[in-house]
Amino acid sequence: MKIFNKKIAVLAILMVLFTAQSCKKEYLETRPTQQLSAGTVFSTYQGAAGAVQGIHRMLYLYDAQGTFGLASLNINMDMLGEDLVMHNAGNGWYNNAYKWTEFRNVASGDLYYYYFYLYRIIRNANEVIDGITQTTPDFVQLKAEAYYYRAFCHYMLVQLYGKRYDYSPGATNADLGVVLSLKNDFAKKPRNTVAEVYASINNDLAQAATGIVGYTRKYKDEININVIKALQARVALTTGKWAEAATLATDAMVGYPLMSQADYQAGFNNTSNSEWIWGSTTIEEQVDNYFGSFFAYMSLDLSSTNIRQNPKKINADLYNAFPATDVRLKNFASTNTEYAPLVLPTFTTAKYQSKKFRAAGLNFGAGGLVYMRSAEMYLIKAEAQARNNDEPGARTTLFNLVSARDASYTLSVKTGSALIDEILLNRRLELWGEGRRFLDLKRLNVPLERTLTGGHTATLTGNVLSVPAGDKRWQFLIPRNEINATGADIMIQNEL
Numbered sequence: 001m002k003i004f005n006k007k008i009a010v011l012a013i014l015m016v017l018f019t020a021q022s023c024k025k026e027y028l029e030t031r032p033t034q035q036l037s038a039g040t041v042f043s044t045y046q047g048a049a050g051a052v053q054g055i056h057r058m059l060y061l062y063d064a065q066g067t068f069g070l071a072s073l074n075i076n077m078d079m080l081g082e083d084l085v086m087h088n089a090g091n092g093w094y095n096n097a098y099k100w101t102e103f104r105n106v107a108s109g110d111l112y113y114y115y116f117y118l119y120r121i122i123r124n125a126n127e128v129i130d131g132i133t134q135t136t137p138d139f140v141q142l143k144a145e146a147y148y149y150r151a152f153c154h155y156m157l158v159q160l161y162g163k164r165y166d167y168s169p170g171a172t173n174a175d176l177g178v179v180l181s182l183k184n185d186f187a188k189k190p191r192n193t194v195a196e197v198y199a200s201i202n203n204d205l206a207q208a209a210t211g212i213v214g215y216t217r218k219y220k221d222e223i224n225i226n227v228i229k230a231l232q233a234r235v236a237l238t239t240g241k242w243a244e245a246a247t248l249a250t251d252a253m254v255g256y257p258l259m260s261q262a263d264y265q266a267g268f269n270n271t272s273n274s275e276w277i278w279g280s281t282t283i284e285e286q287v288d289n290y291f292g293s294f295f296a297y298m299s300l301d302l303s304s305t306n307i308r309q310n311p312k313k314i315n316a317d318l319y320n321a322f323p324a325t326d327v328r329l330k331n332f333a334s335t336n337t338e339y340a341p342l343v344l345p346t347f348t349t350a351k352y353q354s355k356k357f358r359a360a361g362l363n364f365g366a367g368g369l370v371y372m373r374s375a376e377m378y379l380i381k382a383e384a385q386a387r388n389n390d391e392p393g394a395r396t397t398l399f400n401l402v403s404a405r406d407a408s409y410t411l412s413v414k415t416g417s418a419l420i421d422e423i424l425l426n427r428r429l430e431l432w433g434e435g436r437r438f439l440d441l442k443r444l445n446v447p448l449e450r451t452l453t454g455g456h457t458a459t460l461t462g463n464v465l466s467v468p469a470g471d472k473r474w475q476f477l478i479p480r481n482e483i484n485a486t487g488a489d490i491m492i493q494n495e496l
Contacts, residue, residue: 074435167240
């Protein structure tokens with residue numbers, strides 16, 4: 001990997017400082033000097049903490065219209081699935097992802113953006129890991145957060161640009177994953193194997209879990225042990241470590257009780273929600289209301305061009321899978337005009353459109369961004385239990401979640417694949433719009449199937465209504481700039 005040249009390296013720590021803004025305005029009032037060296041930054045706790053706060057801020061850093069960090073990546077993850085339906089082409093944003101062309105084009109700006117964005121966070125995490133030499137608990141905690149971010153970004157990268165992790169007996173996972181960036185040394189590096197990347201992810205998460213012990217965070221933007229356990233649970237599920245996944249998910253949800261049914265309908269825009277384990281709280285000074293906000297593309301009611309023209313809908317077939325008594329159903333329109341009273345007359349409304357995500361105001365794109373919830377941990381635990389031959393445990397875990405959404409739900413009596421299918425269906429119902437679907441399809445090694453009865457059209461999808469499991473298109477291409485900078489003999493491209 002060579003795209004991150006020395007000029008970028010000089011700026012890396014400065015980027016951390018310039019973006020050291022948290023959810024509180026006092027961070028916005030801090031203006032660190034651009035002349036600070038890494039040694040100066042990490043010599044004090046305040047400087048090191050500012051660097052870590054900068055990484056938090058990078059999660060929703062506005063780059064350009066449609067690309068604003070992790071939340072915009074999550075939108076793409078659902079655009080590539082079958083459960084989110086585009087009502088029309090709108091003003092064009094995310095259309096190429098929906099058509100499965102954006103990430104199979106080596107010159108694509110978004111392909112390059114997410115590759116660079118995730119490695120940029122890794123680079124800043126490396127600065128923190130290498131820069132902190134103090135061993136007092138407060139410095140160790142900051143370093144633990146950096147280990148977490150490095151693991152998180154490598155995990156996202158390998159899922160997108162590498163082949164899926166194969167946990168079947170005898171699988172070696174020797175296929176190409178992504179470059180492991182553990183030092184900011186600017187060497188031209190080849191891609192590591194999928195197995196090597198996951199080994200590094202697990203090692204970093206173990207380091208993070210050890211270093212974070214005893215730390216109590218102030219804001220959900222920060223990393224704590226629950227966030228680390230939740231990512232460990234995701235990784236364990238991806239790699240087929242069922243017992244570990246169940247245990248880690250159980251640990252991750254401690255202290256984060258499931259939200260009330262009233263809160264489930266409150267717009268998914270507030271990090272104070274009881275079951276949100278990790279999220280970002282953005283304020284008005286930190287987002288572009290109409291171009292750099294998640295709510296400008298996925299909400300019911302922000303007055304952006306994209307929302308006014310192109311309401312986002314749930315797959316009709318998935319909508320019909322909700323029981324009538326399920327509170328989750330209430331976040332989707334049953335008629336073309338059900339949500340018309342909630343928006344201005346200039347807004348397009350449609351049957352099956354979502355109001356799961358509500359803006360804080362008509363012209364206000366700031367608010368809470370959700371990355372991890374305890375509901376997901378219930379689903380991870382249930383799936384892992386079912387796959388690990390603990391079907392009674394899986395049924396109970398599923399009941400504990402679904403009964404909170406639907407008081408009429410009764411304990412499942414299903415077994416085998418039918419029980420797993422019920423768990424996976426509820427995963428789709430629960431996590432709609434939160435950026436999990438493409439990753440789940442790839443993890444499960446199942447095909448993309450977009451039925452026309454669900455609301456997809458051949459025109460809007462570019463006629464991509466199905467993609468077989470294992471097809472080359474499940475791997476994003478390596479950006480052309482990276483290939484050119486590193487050399488095609490070192491940086492091997494995925495199958496074109």
